[in-house]
Amino acid sequence: MFRSFNLSCLHSLKPCSRYLKKPDKLSFDGQLRIPPHTSTCGSRFFRSISDDFCVPNSIRELKERLFAGDRRSLAQSITLIESKNPDRRREGQYILSEAMNYLAERETRTGTYTFRVGLSGPPGAGKSTFIEALGTRLIGLVPWVSDLPEQAQKGPYGKRGSNEPVPVPTENHRVAVLAVDPSSVTTGGSLLADKTRMYELSRHENAYVRPSPSGGNLGGVARSTNETVLICEAAGFDVVLVETVGESSLIVNFLCCVGQSEIAVADMVDLFILLIPPAGGDELQGIKRGIVEYADIVVVNKADGDLIAPARRIAAEYSNALKYQRMRRPNWRPQVMLASSYTGAGIVEFWNRVLEFKEMQIASKELQSVRKKQMKVSFLIFPLLKSNHREH
Numbered sequence: 118m119f120r121s122f123n124l125s126c127l128h129s130l131k132p133c134s135r136y137l138k139k140p141d142k143l144s145f146d147g148q149l150r151i152p153p154h155t156s157t158c159g160s161r162f163f164r165s166i167s168d169d170f171c172v173p174n175s176i177r178e179l180k181e182r183l184f185a186g187d188r189r190s191l192a193q194s195i196t197l198i199e200s201k202n203p204d205r206r207r208e209g210q211y212i213l214s215e216a217m218n219y220l221a222e223r224e225t226r227t228g229t230y231t232f233r234v235g236l237s238g239p240p241g242a243g244k245s246t247f248i249e250a251l252g253t254r255l256i257g258l259v260p261w262v263s264d265l266p267e268q269a270q271k272g273p274y275g276k277r278g279s280n281e282p283v284p285v286p287t288e289n290h291r292v293a294v295l296a297v298d299p300s301s302v303t304t305g306g307s308l309l310a311d312k313t314r315m316y317e318l319s320r321h322e323n324a325y326v327r328p329s330p331s332g333g334n335l336g337g338v339a340r341s342t343n344e345t346v347l348i349c350e351a352a353g354f355d356v357v358l359v360e361t362v363g364e365s366s367l368i369v370n371f372l373c374c375v376g377q378s379e380i381a382v383a384d385m386v387d388l389f390i391l392l393i394p395p396a397g398g399d400e401l402q403g404i405k406r407g408i409v410e411y412a413d414i415v416v417v418n419k420a421d422g423d424l425i426a427p428a429r430r431i432a433a434e435y436s437n438a439l440k441y442q443r444m445r446r447p448n449w450r451p452q453v454m455l456a457s458s459y460t461g462a463g464i465v466e467f468w469n470r471v472l473e474f475k476e477m478q479i480a481s482k483e484l485q486s487v488r489k490k491q492m493k494v495s496f497l498i499f500p501l502l503k504s505n506h507r508e509h
Contacts, residue, residue, distance in 0.1 A: 176208050180215050186291075186353040188325050195327060198344045213344050216351035217492075230484055231350045232475055235382040237361040237408060238392035243418040243458050244360050245314035247392060248294055250458040251468065252318040255356060257289040259317075261465050283465050286472070293354035294318065294326045295345055297362050311360060325354060343385055343491075359386055383411045387487055388474055391415045393435075395427040410442050414452050414470060421457035428455050448477050 182190035197209030224230060236244050253259040262285060296311035312319055312328045319326040327345065346357050361382050383389045391412035409415070415435055420428035436453045444450055452470065456463030478484035 172208070172211050176211060180212050183212065183216070183348070183352050184219060188322070188352075191325060191348065191352045192327070194348050195341075195345050198348065199329070199341045209344075213347065216347050219351050220347065230479070230488070231355045231357060232388070232471075233346060233357045233359065233386040234388045234390060234471065235359045235361065235386035236390045236392060237382060238418075239394070242392040242394045244392050245296065245311045246458040247416070247418055247456065248296075248358055248360060249315045249318050250461055250464055252292045252294060252315065252324055252358065253321075254286075254461075254464060255290045255292050255468070256318070256321055256323040258321055259461070261285045261461075284469060285465060286468055289323070290356045291354045292318070292324045292356045292358065293349035293352075294324070294358045294360065295342060295349070296326065296328045296360040297342065298328055298330055325349065325352075342382075346385065357386075385491060387478065387484060388471060389413050392418050393431065394419055395424045395431055409439075411445065412451055413446070413449060413474065414454060414467070415439070416463075416467065417453065417455050418458060420455040421460050421462065425455075446483070448481050448483070449474060 179190050179193060183194050194212050197205050198213060200206050238244055254261050298311055312326050315326050318324045349357050359382055389411055391408060417428045417432045432453045432455055439451050454463060454467055456467055
């Protein structure tokens with residue numbers, strides 16, 4: 118049944134035997150069987166890998182500390198998942214299976230969902246700085262409204278000419294950031310410099326920043342990004358931000374079309390954000406197929422100082438261009454916003470728009486269906502396809 122795939126990336130991960138009989142879904146080549154997300158095995162949502170090997174007590178204790186929200190245990194768990202050592206990888210898969218059961222039971226019991234946001238854009242668009250500005254406000258470290266003159270909540274950031282006060286979020290969150298840095302084509306190394314731009318966020322106890330090398334994987338994400346998202350949610354982080362490699366680095370890896378390879382993250386998250394800098398092209402760029410048609414919100418960043426005028430122009434051109442694209446979601450039309458990571462202007466409006474999107478997804482039950490699709494491809498399909506592509 119698995120004859121066309123190299124299963125070395127999964128090591129000893131074994132799905133429940135009942136899933137191997139007559140599954141409901143097939144993979145892209147029609148051979149790999151995918152277990153339905155809603156199926157259960159006994160009283161558990163997923164079979165624990167502890168049924169197949171003896172789990173050390175230290176790993177069981179690590180799991181308990183992880184579920185208690187310990188950041189050090191979270192880092193150790195992610196290291197096990199990213200490891201290429203068969204024994205360490207097996208321990209990581211045990212923690213992952215337990216985390217999936219824990220999350221499924223928690224969602225069933227409480228009916229609450231975490232929220233996953235993916236951010237992509239060309240290098241220089243300010244993705245890491247934007248995450249720092251947003252994350253520090255989500256955890257309550259920085260006030261949402263600043264006293265800077267450029268922080269006035271009107272004009273280019275809200276409704277033009279509107280003097281109405283913008284609602285300010287009051288709820289604090291626990292934020293996890295997964296930043297993927299490009300790996301060198303020649304040496305395979307990665308600088309992992311995104312975390313240096315998130316200095317305040319990375320030090321706070323209610324935030325966790327994890328930089329990872331892309332390792333030459335397609336899609337703008339790392340090999341274990343899906344699993345890492347689940348582990349962060351099991352540790353109690355209710356907002357997960359995934360920053361992709363960036364478009365131009367994929368050209369270096371000889372990809373044929375800029376942006377089209379970055380859409381893998383759109384299948385891992387609930388909301389997909391495209392960040393672009395001012396003077397990022399004319400309205401034809403918005404009509405071009407690729408990453409733009411997957412974006413739920415387009416943010417023109419660095420809209421401050423002398424760049425406000427070009428940022429307004431780019432936002433207007435993208436707004437006009439997106440009118441001609443077919444809606445990807447039945448209840449949501451992609452929107453274009455301005456923001457400044459430096460002054461904080463537009464950050465409040467952006468998060469209010471995110472909350473509006475989340476409420477729409479929950480009300481229409483789209484979020485539940487999106488999660489089921491994410492679970493079907495999260496830790497089985499993506500690792501197999503990436504491993505198979507690199508080795509063949």
